[in-house]
Amino acid sequence: MTNGNSLDPWYDSYAQRTAGLSASEVRALFAVASRPEVVSLAGGMPYVSALPRELVTGSIDRVMNEDAAMALQYGGGQGLRSLREHIVDVMSLEGIRASAEDVVVTTGSQHALDLVTRLFIDPGDVVLAESPSYVGAIGVFRSYQAETVHVTTDELGLVPEALREAIANLRTQGKRIKFLYTIPNFHNPAGVTMSRERRIEVLDICRSNGILVLEDNPYGLLWFDEPAPQAIRSIDEEGVVYLGSFSKTLAPGFRVGWALAPHAIREKLVLANESAVLAPNSFGQYVVNAYLDAADWKGQVDTFRGLYAERRDAMMSALGEFLPDLSWTKPNGGFFVWLSLPDSLDSKGMLPRAVKELVAYTPGTAFYADGRGGSNIRLSFCYPTPEQIRVGVKRLATVINDELDVLETFGPATRPFRAVPSSDSVSAPPPNIS
């Protein structure tokens, strides 16, 4: 008798938390997005071409001339002290008063998100999140076997009453809620911003229920029409862990982000950071530090804001021209628009048709842990030029109209078979897909 071969002798040895980590058809389709013929409205890549080369090379030269021995060596687990002082200055722009002692530098803020989740989550614990929420966060929560519960969100952000109800329901079920994960500014993927009043109310609800707030703010400085309200962390030092990043205001290639945490949590974050990576990237930290020391970084952020605002405008204009019957959010900053499709459409199932038409987007299902999002898609305006955005939205309109045509032919029996939670954490494009 022939012995069977599954091509993976370790298949039965993987940890339960990695179940569902598999290459999906949706992810494979995104491979096409890297081709120049395709207008990708899918990925969230910052437009680093707008960063003057000399600003970066000047910082690198300075590091190599003045700090090479340290920059090429292991560093401390908390991160470079002078960089942490700069980070305190950066955060002050959003109303945060902090000490460099409470900042932990991480390998991008994604790593900070992972470390905080590692510190707090036991299997089965609940994380509250906006509806929808960041795909990368959902993946982290899933990998630690948390249950992500989405809380209703509207154009003013998380709805406080819905948060109260969700907490009460979960407590009735005997579930342990560990933290609320929120992106208050220029939300990924929804594009909305939480109002000042909501921030205060949400914080009050969490405080009164003993729930930590994990505030993720990668886009806060990239506002278009008016600045976002001050950070939630500016209202409360003890109940909030704040995550920040240089990936959007400088460049993601340095992989430098940070967490600002209350003292006790910060201590554990440093230990967890050392356990995971020994020390955050020394060279990246020194270069970012030199950049903040010497370059007009605020002027560069202004340049990015102007560039992304122009692209947001192009996206709004194209949506109005080519998809006037649909609805979408109108972001005041950041990278993303959340488009609502007719209920009959399945954004994930429609993706192959989009690939044929040479346009890519991210299906809304990527941003839910519970299978919702089939009638939404996330559109990114950060990377394509305004002209490409117009072409991409025009193609998307063709895709939607063709899909509606097929659905109309087959009638109402064509809804997706069932809404099921995404079993894999890779149903969104990889981060380097343009």
Next chain:
Amino acid sequence: MADLTRRHVVVVAGGISHERDISLRSGRRVADSLSGYGWQVDLRDADASLLPALRDDRPDVVWPALHGASGEDGALRGILEALDIPFVGSRSTSARLAWDKPTASALVARAGVRTPRSITLSHDVFRELGAVGVLEAIGTDHPVPLAVKPARGGSAQGVTLVEDVHDLPRAMVTAYTYCDDVVIEQLIRGTEVAVGIIDTGDGPVALSAVEIVPKDGVYGFEARYNAGLTTFYTPARLPEAASSAAAEAAVAAHEALGLRHVSRVDLIVDGAGTPWFLEANVLPGLTETSLVPQALSASGFDLGWTYAELAEQAIRDHGA
């Protein structure tokens, strides 16, 4: 054997089809195997720079590892024929026949191999005649269970197995997102096998059949490209007579379509031991989890040697 170290092959992979990712995986594996066997290998995407590069730096042979349209529909092969550059695999006319599943089924059936009852319908037909009427009209002849699939394409993309007739409209919509023509096919139950065929000059030879047993019962995209989700048995656990019948059917399909060098024929062997033709692939997947490399290894072939032999055969055929 020629001096292999002097051979130059261009492996073409990628493109802009739905199967770009799979093509890149196959291309990298072929390139690594040939490189390890001493060939000078260039791995190139199918983009605007390809043809000038082929014209200016004429390689000894091209290995089209381009899945999906333009790779398997014969287009790239036709261009290589026009450029008079040897290439591995079937010629453009044969590739075009195999790429279109209804055409391939008809030709293979004519050669005496059993094929499932099927009907191919464009979206226009449903639009003109009304979906309800069309589905009712074909329902008697095509009862569930059914396989609904795009008429052209691979990697099980857009394929749905329909057990409940109420799921048929949705399955049609899914298939139409990939292709404007859709095949509704009788679902044959039995042992799912893939038979690789290689021909390095002595005629087509069937490799050991690979039996496919997906963990969740369906050999869909994820079961194909994630190690661990499918168990493969090579050779297939078939009675000797059924195994021989499968090999003969695969060779017959390969020949009926006029394929050359390498192909993969997918079959279902029913409870009576009869093989049913599902489709033929002019460019079998050559990824880490693909079937032909498994069959080659199980049959004792070194992958690098085999790929080099196939490339040599392409050069010999071109000179013949």
